[in-house]
Amino acid sequence: MSGNxxxxxxxxxxxxxxxxxxxxxxxxxxxxxxxxxxxxxxxxVRLVPPFLYAATIALIYIWSNHRAENTIRKIERVQQEVEDLRADVTTLEADYMYSSKQSEVAKKIEVLGIYEIDAPPTKIKAKK
Incomplete structure (x- = not known):
């Protein structure tokens, strides 16, 4: 190694x-x-302002796309929730309509000792 x-x-x-x-x-x-x-x-130096303008526009475009995609995801999530709630409401309405039938009400009140009358109602005539 004599030198560099x-x-x-x-x-x-x-x-x-x-x-x-x-x-x-x-x-x-x-x-x-x-x-x-x-x-x-x-x-x-003359290229800096146009480059910064283009970079700013690109960042705004990217941010806008991300925000739109997030909004679409939220909308889809809420639509799914609405469909689930609509199905629940339909089921509850059907159960309510079934439980409000006269025969179902009669079955529920038998436990309390109240019975359904089998005879049709009679007219009471009052003498003047």
Missing amino acids: NFKSKLKRGSGKQKTGGKKNLFALIDEKINITGLIGEGIP
Whole structure:
């Protein structure tokens, strides 16, 4: 080890890395996309407002979609609950109509000692 030696850079298409070290993600992205060739050494200030405007519009669009999907899920949940309640109401109405029949009422009050009259009602005539 007589001194520091610079290692040669990786040639395109060789497939092997001569440096022996690993490249990080940002170095690979910069190598593949060549961002500095597109925009130069820095971000032009004139591009910042349109980019921020587009990013804001994109965020509003994403937020709106999420809110709409949540609202749709809530609506479906409430519709299912309404259908369940409607089925319960129909069942309760049928039970009520059945239990309010004269024969069913008569069966329920027999326990209390009240019996149903089998004879038809008679007219009482009063003499003047």
